[in-house]
Amino acid sequence: MRWYDGAVYRIGELAHIANVSKRTIDYYTSLGLLKANRSKSNYRIYSQHAVEDLKFIEECKSLHYSLEEIKRKLEIKKLKEIQQGELEKHIHLVTQQMKQLTSDLDVLLPLIESLNEEQTELLNSESELLKKSLSRLTRYH
Numbered sequence: 001m002r003w004y005d006g007a008v009y010r011i012g013e014l015a016h017i018a019n020v021s022k023r024t025i026d027y028y029t030s031l032g033l034l035k036a037n038r039s040k041s042n043y044r045i046y047s048q049h050a051v052e053d054l055k056f057i058e059e060c061k062s063l064h065y066s067l068e069e070i071k072r073k074l075e076i077k078k079l080k081e082i083q084q085g086e087l088e089k090h091i092h093l094v095t096q097q098m099k100q101l102t103s104d105l106d107v108l109l110p111l112i113e114s115l116n117e118e119q120t121e122l123l124n125s126e127s128e129l130l131k132k133s134l135s136r137l138t139r140y141h
Helices: 011-018 022-031 048-062 067-113 117-122 125-140
Strands: 008-010 044-047
Touching: 008 011, 008 048, 011 022, 011 044, 011 048, 022 048, 044 048, 048 067, 067 125
Parallel strands: none
Antiparallel strands: 008 044
């Protein structure tokens, strides 16, 4: 069996890991509670997410939630995971941008500081504001 993005399991392996029957997994899959992909040889394969979802389903069942309620909870859980992933991507992007700006500041500040009065007067008001802002930022840098 090929390994894709992490562990993958055939239905029998998943049933064994989660201590449920293959029939239960078939039923949950038909209801849309679990998602199966197909291998090249047409076996149903389940990801590690399916193991986690199956454990979540079984926990919810032990609390007497209906399968419809469990499906809604799984949808909300997946939406939160997607949102968290998007948030993490955005944080990473902003962090990268901040690193680049810091690097740019390291180059610009000495150049700005080396300007004589005549050159400084040529700077427009926006440049002066930028210079003040850069100075404040570098104190925290």
